[in-house]
Amino acid sequence: MVALFLIGTVQTASASGIVSTANNxxxxxxxxQNGNLIKNHSLAANTNWVVGKTITIDGNTIYQVSTNEYVNASDVIFR
Structure with missing residues (x-):
């Protein structure tokens, strides 16, 4: 699979909060951090993750949940 996002406009902002993965x-x-899919692991269903920072790449928001691991905002619920 090719990268989810095109490299272009990147904005970084501090964030604090929790994201929750869906149970279904x-x-x-x-x-x-560049929007490239990490193929060797993922987050389990119905789990909560502390958000470190938020990055916007070409209008797509991703939340940091580990040192260099991010989830797409459309895939989680920000609390």
């Missing part, structure tokens, strides 16, 4: 989706995909 088996896994939630992870991406690196």
């Amino acid at each position: 989706i088996a896994v939630t995909r992870l991406y690196d």
